[in-house]
Amino acid sequence: MHETSASHAAHQHTAPTSFIRKHVFSLDHKVIGKQYYDLALVAVFIGMGLSWLMRLHLGWPAWPIPLLDKLSAVGAPAGVMTPEYYLSLMTMHGTIMVFFVLTNAPFSAFGNYFLPIQIGAEDMAFPRFNMMSFWTIFVAFIVMMAAFFVTDGPPIAGWTSYAPLSAVGGDAGPGMKVGQTLWAVSIAIFCISSLLGALNFIATTLDLRTKGMSLARMPLSTWAWFVTAVIALLAFAALLPATILLILDRVAGTSFFIPAGLVLSDKLQPHSGGSPLLWQHLFWFFGHPEVYIAILPSIGIVSHIIPVFARKPLLGPRAAIGCIMATGFLSYMVWGHHMFVSGMSPFSANLFSVPTLFITIPMTILTLLLIGSVYGAKMRFTAASLFCLGFISVFISGGISGFFLAQPSIDIYLHATYFVVAHFHFVMAVASIFGVFAGTYFWFPKMFGRMMNEGLGKLHFWLTFIGVYCIFMPMHYLGMAGNVRRYSAFTDDYLIPLIPVHRFITIAALLTGAAQFIFLFNLIWSRFKGPIASENPWEATSLEWSTTSPPPFDNFGGKHMVVYNGPDEYGVQSSDGKDYIMQTSPDKAPAH
Amino acid sequence: MGKLFAVAVTVITLVSVAFFVMHTWWMPVDISTTGPAIDHQLEETMTGAGLLFLGGQLLLGLFVWQSSDKNPARKIKIFPGGANPLVAAAIILVGIEILTLTFVGSKAWAAVNLAPAAADSLHIDVQAEQFAFYFRYAGPDGQFGGLHPDKIDDGSGNYFGLDPANDVAARDDVVVGSLVIPVNRPILLSLHSKDVGHSFYVPELRIQQDFVPGIEIPVHFTATQTGKWEIVCTQLCGLGHYNMKAYLQVMSEADYEQWLKGQEGQ
Numbered sequence: 053m054h055e056t057s058a059s060h061a062a063h064q065h066t067a068p069t070s071f072i073r074k075h076v077f078s079l080d081h082k083v084i085g086k087q088y089y090d091l092a093l094v095a096v097f098i099g100m101g102l103s104w105l106m107r108l109h110l111g112w113p114a115w116p117i118p119l120l121d122k123l124s125a126v127g128a129p130a131g132v133m134t135p136e137y138y139l140s141l142m143t144m145h146g147t148i149m150v151f152f153v154l155t156n157a158p159f160s161a162f163g164n165y166f167l168p169i170q171i172g173a174e175d176m177a178f179p180r181f182n183m184m185s186f187w188t189i190f191v192a193f194i195v196m197m198a199a200f201f202v203t204d205g206p207p208i209a210g211w212t213s214y215a216p217l218s219a220v221g222g223d224a225g226p227g228m229k230v231g232q233t234l235w236a237v238s239i240a241i242f243c244i245s246s247l248l249g250a251l252n253f254i255a256t257t258l259d260l261r262t263k264g265m266s267l268a269r270m271p272l273s274t275w276a277w278f279v280t281a282v283i284a285l286l287a288f289a290a291l292l293p294a295t296i297l298l299i300l301d302r303v304a305g306t307s308f309f310i311p312a313g314l315v316l317s318d319k320l321q322p323h324s325g326g327s328p329l330l331w332q333h334l335f336w337f338f339g340h341p342e343v344y345i346a347i348l349p350s351i352g353i354v355s356h357i358i359p360v361f362a363r364k365p366l367l368g369p370r371a372a373i374g375c376i377m378a379t380g381f382l383s384y385m386v387w388g389h390h391m392f393v394s395g396m397s398p399f400s401a402n403l404f405s406v407p408t409l410f411i412t413i414p415m416t417i418l419t420l421l422l423i424g425s426v427y428g429a430k431m432r433f434t435a436a437s438l439f440c441l442g443f444i445s446v447f448i449s450g451g452i453s454g455f456f457l458a459q460p461s462i463d464i465y466l467h468a469t470y471f472v473v474a475h476f477h478f479v480m481a482v483a484s485i486f487g488v489f490a491g492t493y494f495w496f497p498k499m500f501g502r503m504m505n506e507g508l509g510k511l512h513f514w515l516t517f518i519g520v521y522c523i524f525m526p527m528h529y530l531g532m533a534g535n536v537r538r539y540s541a542f543t544d545d546y547l548i549p550l551i552p553v554h555r556f557i558t559i560a561a562l563l564t565g566a567a568q569f570i571f572l573f574n575l576i577w578s579r580f581k582g583p584i585a586s587e588n589p590w591e592a593t594s595l596e597w598s599t600t601s602p603p604p605f606d607n608f609g610g611k612h613m614v615v616y617n618g619p620d621e622y623g624v625q626s627s628d629g630k631d632y633i634m635q636t637s638p639d640k641a642p643a644h
Numbered sequence: 645m646g647k648l649f650a651v652a653v654t655v656i657t658l659v660s661v662a663f664f665v666m667h668t669w670w671m672p673v674d675i676s677t678t679g680p681a682i683d684h685q686l687e688e689t690m691t692g693a694g695l696l697f698l699g700g701q702l703l704l705g706l707f708v709w710q711s712s713d714k715n716p717a718r719k720i721k722i723f724p725g726g727a728n729p730l731v732a733a734a735i736i737l738v739g740i741e742i743l744t745l746t747f748v749g750s751k752a753w754a755a756v757n758l759a760p761a762a763a764d765s766l767h768i769d770v771q772a773e774q775f776a777f778y779f780r781y782a783g784p785d786g787q788f789g790g791l792h793p794d795k796i797d798d799g800s801g802n803y804f805g806l807d808p809a810n811d812v813a814a815r816d817d818v819v820v821g822s823l824v825i826p827v828n829r830p831i832l833l834s835l836h837s838k839d840v841g842h843s844f845y846v847p848e849l850r851i852q853q854d855f856v857p858g859i860e861i862p863v864h865f866t867a868t869q870t871g872k873w874e875i876v877c878t879q880l881c882g883l884g885h886y887n888m889k890a891y892l893q894v895m896s897e898a899d900y901e902q903w904l905k906g907q908e909g910q
Binding site: 327402 | 668735739838847854882884
């Protein structure tokens with residue numbers, strides 16, 4: 053395929069000159085990648101701010117939070133949040149983080165910027181789709197943010213928006229009028245954006261690889277973005293119709309998710325024939341693959357970066373690719389493990405449990421390959437490599453708790469407790485974000501032509517690494533004690549003794565959150581004041597390091613790159629006396 | 645820096661494991677006949693998963709420690725045998741672990757969810773609503789009255805939508821706000837919801853089951869200890885979710901009969 057792809061890659065377009073075309077409605081995948089990154093950056097600080105408010109409330113429910121009444125006089129009179137406002141913030145935190153951060157940053161942002169460059173293409177296959185994809189997600193974000201400002205307040209049904217709570221409208225409680233509709237509309241728009249993006253990633257990977265860039269020579273990061281795009285194409289294709297049906301239930305009087313005979317706010321609801329479990333099936337058919345949409349790109353990024361700093365090849369790259377694909381495949385057979393206590397047939401629990409447990413095999417192999425890649429290395433400790441090593445650690449921690457939740461008999465006890473909160477935060481949130489941090493410290497010089505401050509980067513790593521363990525490890529203990537999640541206060545007799553643990557977590561969350569401002573400062577300061585970066589500051593091999601920092605509009609300055617080697621030629625002798633061979637170098641790599 | 649990382653990972657790992665081993669925060673007492681199998685399954689998983697956790701983190705720490713050795717004469721080493729032994733180890737170790745857990749665990753699951761309720765179970769009807777649980781006993785006739793959602797009226801205490809004027813079976817139904825049961829007698833609950841999704845969770849019974857609007861879901865268990873415990877809602881149901889609870893009171897058979905008589909007399 054690669055012989056023909058070289059001619060495809062020759063579609064030329066000239067660099068735009070107007071400000072709008074260059075920076076706003078740009079067709080350049082690099083600009084679009086940075087736009088995704090900046091959107092994710094705004095979203096993650098909003099999401100983190102919401103978690104601060106939630107944690108403060110959980111630790112000290114009666115304390116007034118300064119200025120919170122300015123954000124919502126109804127939701128937080130005199131700064132003390134109401135139970136429904138807590139649920140609103142929780143819903144918005146989950147939604148913003150899962151959709152606008154964890155899907156955006158590792159996949160859309162870095163994928164957009166680096167997938168075309170890593171395969172030697174000049175742009176994405178469909179640059180206009182690409183631009184549309186970003187601006188559609190931007191609209192989705194604005195619609196979601198609008199929910200903060202509607203009179204009834206943001207929705208309170210959680211990021212999973214279970215029906216019929218999410219479907220019956222204002223009778224279900226505050227936030228369930230316009231706020232919940234905005235949520236559903238925003239997610240529908242988000243799905244359209246993701247589908248456009250996924251198509252683009254797939255077409256680009258298959259069709260635009262430069263001469264010599266066989267599938268086997270693609271860096272693991274590109275492999276992960278490619279597989280993730282395939283997962284996203286199928287997952288968002290399930291969520292889009294589901295949210296449209298939800299919108300219809302809310303505004304058009306249909307009853308897809310609402311059965312007969314429900315009484316809310318003392319009113320018999322005018323619906324019949326729908327099934328709340330249908331929403332759960334459709335949502336989790338998207339929702340579980342979404343976990344892999346969040347984590348696989350970070351696995352790819354980390355697998356790409358570790359060899360650079362270990363100065364040795366990744367152990368078993370083909371096994372790693374196989375595991376990434378196996379995980380993607382299995383991710384569609386396990387959605388029911390979110391529904392063990394939902395009332396679906398108890399026989400199906402075993403059917404969903406077995407593939408869920410089997411996913412731990414490719415995931416364990418991937419983890420062992422990463423650990424094995426560190427073995428015998430001459431590790432260069434930078435902010436990027438530290439976050440990669442941190443990634444391995446938090447990924448183990450998050451993955452291990454999956455053993456418990458995959459088993460229906462244990463899930464009966466742990467379901468909907470803080471054990472689950474600990475599990476998914478470690479495995480898909482913290483791990484994924486560590487991949488994004490690693491990617492940022494690693495690729496920033498390429499994206500902006502300047503180096504980030506290493507000292508601040510390392511400080512950021514240490515505070516974050518220890519911080520996330522202080523936040524999320526105790527949540528396992530809370531879960532073991534049966535502490536239910538999604539409670540705005542702990543009034544049950546058996547939960548009151550656990551409040552000191554919550555206070556500890558709150559303090560850890562505030563400090564760890566504060567450490568993220570070091571990152572933000574580093575990011576902004578280095579963009580303008582960082583030392584000028586060379587073309588290949590990390591002595592890496594892949595194609596993004598064979599062009600200027602930042603790359604020109606067409607990525608390689610009119611050159612058609614020819615690839616001779618795989619991406620992992622480290623710890624070897626090149627003809628110019630270096631310990632690595634670029635993918636574009638005609639040096640013959642030794643057999644491993 | 646690498647040595648610091650190795651130490652940090654080791655300390656984090658050991659401290660994390662210590663709290664699990666010491667059971668500093670742990671499951672409450674088990675008061676059900678099906679609970680021991682679940683607890684056993686959880687302990688087994690804790691041991692297996694705990695060893696994998698310890699092994700993975702400590703190995704990571706060790707390799708990072710070694711990789712930070714700055715001796716310029718040191719050569720880069722590939723993992724002995726390459727990727728294959730690791731792949732094989734993962735498949736065999738994790739494979740055995742998950743097959744064992746599945747076979748043993750499916751029994752615990754089956755005892756709770758697949759085995760039918762005993763024929764002599766005490767049948768109690770449970771209705772969940774924003775933000776309370778209500779429990780209905782059939783009364784002396786042993787028959788539950790029919791449910792009519794249009795007749796639900798919380799103001800007059802008709803939480804279930806009974807129609808005693810036209811339905812004889814409904815007239816003696818006992819509706820209360822606590823779940824009162826006799827010890828050591830099989831209990832069958834029928835869960836249904838008035839409005840949105842809720843969940844029935846009693847940590848001490850090791851039972852959690854959602855209420856799903858539109859369907860009736862059976863749950864059965866046998867309590868083995870007398871006492872009073874909390875029933876809490878674990879499915880997000882709206883603003884009062886955090887405060888949605890009721891009490892489970894397990895009594896001796898004699899106390900239970902006396903309590904029931906008192907309720908029926910009202």
